[in-house]
Amino acid sequence: MSVQTFTPRAFHEQAREALGNPQIRANFRSAMDGLMAKRRDSFGDWDLETLRELGASIRLRALARLPDLLERLEANCEANGIRVHWAEDGEHACRLIRELCEARGARSVIKGKSMVTEEMHLNAHLEAAGIQALESDLGEYLVQLNEQTPSHIIMPAIHLNTDEIADVMHDKTGIERTRDVDAMTAAARAQLRERFMAADVGISGVNFAVAETGTLCLVENEGNGRMTTTVPPVHIAVTGLEKVVEHLRDVAPLYSLLTRSATGQHATTYLNMISGPRKAQEHDGPEEVHLVLVDNGRSGIYQDDELLDTLRCIRCGACMNHCPVYTRVGGHSYGTTYPGPIGSILSPHLMGLEDTKDLPTASSLCGACGEVCPVKIPIPDLLVRLRREAVGEGRGNVRGAGAKRSRAELVAWKGWQWLATHPGAWRGGTAIAGKLRALTPSRLGPWTEYRTAPKPAKTTLHTLLKQRRHEEKDA
Amino acid sequence: MSARERILKRLRERADGPLEAPESEFAVVTGRGWTPEERLARFEHWIASVHGEVVHVSRADWTVRLAEVLRDKGVRRLALGRAHPVAAEARAALADGEVELVDADRDIESWRREQFELVEAGVASSQGGVAETGSLWLWPTPDEPRLLSLVPPIHIAVLDAEAIEDTLFDVMEGQDWAAGMPTNALLISGPSKTADIEQTLAYGVHGPRELIVLLRHP
Numbered sequence: 108m109s110v111q112t113f114t115p116r117a118f119h120e121q122a123r124e125a126l127g128n129p130q131i132r133a134n135f136r137s138a139m140d141g142l143m144a145k146r147r148d149s150f151g152d153w154d155l156e157t158l159r160e161l162g163a164s165i166r167l168r169a170l171a172r173l174p175d176l177l178e179r180l181e182a183n184c185e186a187n188g189i190r191v192h193w194a195e196d197g198e199h200a201c202r203l204i205r206e207l208c209e210a211r212g213a214r215s216v217i218k219g220k221s222m223v224t225e226e227m228h229l230n231a232h233l234e235a236a237g238i239q240a241l242e243s244d245l246g247e248y249l250v251q252l253n254e255q256t257p258s259h260i261i262m263p264a265i266h267l268n269t270d271e272i273a274d275v276m277h278d279k280t281g282i283e284r285t286r287d288v289d290a291m292t293a294a295a296r297a298q299l300r301e302r303f304m305a306a307d308v309g310i311s312g313v314n315f316a317v318a319e320t321g322t323l324c325l326v327e328n329e330g331n332g333r334m335t336t337t338v339p340p341v342h343i344a345v346t347g348l349e350k351v352v353e354h355l356r357d358v359a360p361l362y363s364l365l366t367r368s369a370t371g372q373h374a375t376t377y378l379n380m381i382s383g384p385r386k387a388q389e390h391d392g393p394e395e396v397h398l399v400l401v402d403n404g405r406s407g408i409y410q411d412d413e414l415l416d417t418l419r420c421i422r423c424g425a426c427m428n429h430c431p432v433y434t435r436v437g438g439h440s441y442g443t444t445y446p447g448p449i450g451s452i453l454s455p456h457l458m459g460l461e462d463t464k465d466l467p468t469a470s471s472l473c474g475a476c477g478e479v480c481p482v483k484i485p486i487p488d489l490l491v492r493l494r495r496e497a498v499g500e501g502r503g504n505v506r507g508a509g510a511k512r513s514r515a516e517l518v519a520w521k522g523w524q525w526l527a528t529h530p531g532a533w534r535g536g537t538a539i540a541g542k543l544r545a546l547t548p549s550r551l552g553p554w555t556e557y558r559t560a561p562k563p564a565k566t567t568l569h570t571l572l573k574q575r576r577h578e579e580k581d582a
Numbered sequence: 583m584s585a586r587e588r589i590l591k592r593l594r595e596r597a598d599g600p601l602e603a604p605e606s607e608f609a610v611v612t613g614r615g616w617t618p619e620e621r622l623a624r625f626e627h628w629i630a631s632v633h634g635e636v637v638h639v640s641r642a643d644w645t646v647r648l649a650e651v652l653r654d655k656g657v658r659r660l661a662l663g664r665a666h667p668v669a670a671e672a673r674a675a676l677a678d679g680e681v682e683l684v685d686a687d688r689d690i691e692s693w694r695r696e697q698f699e700l701v702e703a704g705v706a707s708s709q710g711g712v713a714e715t716g717s718l719w720l721w722p723t724p725d726e727p728r729l730l731s732l733v734p735p736i737h738i739a740v741l742d743a744e745a746i747e748d749t750l751f752d753v754m755e756g757q758d759w760a761a762g763m764p765t766n767a768l769l770i771s772g773p774s775k776t777a778d779i780e781q782t783l784a785y786g787v788h789g790p791r792e793l794i795v796l797l798r799h800p
Binding site: 134137138141153154157158160161164165167168170171172173174177178187193194195199243244245246249262263264267268269272288289291292293295296299300303304319320321322328329330331333334337338348354355356357358359360362363370372373374375376377378379380381382383384385386388389390391392400402406407409410411412415504 | 584585586588589590592593594596597598600601602603604605606607608609610611628631632686687688689690694695698712714715716717724727728729732749750751754755759760763764765766767768769770771772773774775776777778779780781782784786787788789790
């Protein structure tokens, strides 16, 4: 398979291609149906609304106190022996991480799942510096072997089916071709165990960073996160600066919401809480632990009362699982690290609206994403806000605001507005349109690709009603 | 100005002004009020639902059952600590048996390959359990290090029934975790698993393939 590159600029083309691929559609359809059912079942006897209220309040409290909590997190981490680093953007974070690797003379890095390192293209950066970075989450490993990027933030290889994975494992790792999932999993286990033992540095993400105790929480099922953060002599945790929570007890409800919303699990296999490097008398764990706090556009989102809600996200993926658009076009069509509804409201800030102007329109505004969000992010409202920003009708505080502004569209809407507020002109206009209905164009751009063109009625509704009133009076 | 100062400055000088922090009401994650029987039943139900195996044992004869489990699973090399009473009792009971006992309280650098490739099971104490999610909680120690519950293909956890609490929130608050966290604290619910190949569940992808809980009753 050739290297595939996707870009948000080509969203429409990529979506069209994915829609025409029955394999991709079937893979996503069955996966998303299963995930929706599992989520529903897992919240069965819970007071979900109250739990969501609690989740939202915890995240909002953390954001309200964000600068103070980041300082507190830093102080407590440092007191625990975790070195804290601050990165302005992805490039800065990559440089910091590379320097930490180089300081240890690292040649080989093993990675636990981390979307923020995908966001900054860390693997490519390290490889350019001669440091090999290997993904250890099974899905990420498969995607990396297949020279692709993840298509879902929780299930990176969801776009591949068993046959395709059997090919990848056979072609890229040289094992005998098998469709047996246990056999493939065992093969990957053996391959990756060697790499864990050989790795100079382990790089992971963070689900929750606890300010009160200086604790980094990682949520996972496979154990690769625990391996990554325990086996190599150095652990570098990388996180967006919004992942901080105030208290340790805040983790309990967020963990419940995260696992149930993501995969319908009442708990994941592991909740791994790290509060420092190996102590003198301890026998395993890394000698050095680093935490890299990444801004990369987040402090920009933070400025605006409405956009701020984007930062509540705990990255469960429920919004994409429930999105009718995501389910049909798949994760790669978006061309961004974060696909689906959350990606459509987050990516414009990370990449600018010039590149991502089509993403906020990749939604029917059906509201499912907002309804399932465990921390009650009003995603549909934010999609609308970003649509306004994209055409230059918002506050103008999103990078690339106005990138989708079109003169013709603007003139058309202004004309409509004028007509609709001038009854005389409106009546005259619609009467003429009725007379000239034969001349109405049958092709109206994308609108008529899947629909017939609207045709003005011979007689307008106004006239029809007037006639009826006359008839009633006469009768 | 450093990146740190610039970022903090941007956050502090927020364009739309300071934010108000809402209160959080935690009642929904606590106060289950389960009886000891209900608590145990839930723990067992949920850990079994994620492929964990519960073996009920008594405090007096648990090591006999441990030996049976080891025999049933064909374990010949068992890693364990030395100082913790669980490890000490297990060592005493297994001393003359056929299972080779491997010391876990050693610097990992000196036996990494042995642990990764030869050890077939690890037995370790668990400080407590969570009924609502069928979880064990562990604070690894120098005697029972972090990798003991992760690297061997079988993780045998020894848990006292009365150490099970209702919810994770109850454990964190009741034990006052925030007062002093260890280097590593773990919540474990079942053996290692993945569904990354077309949603098909497979166990033991990186960590243990099996989790056996020896649930000790007085």
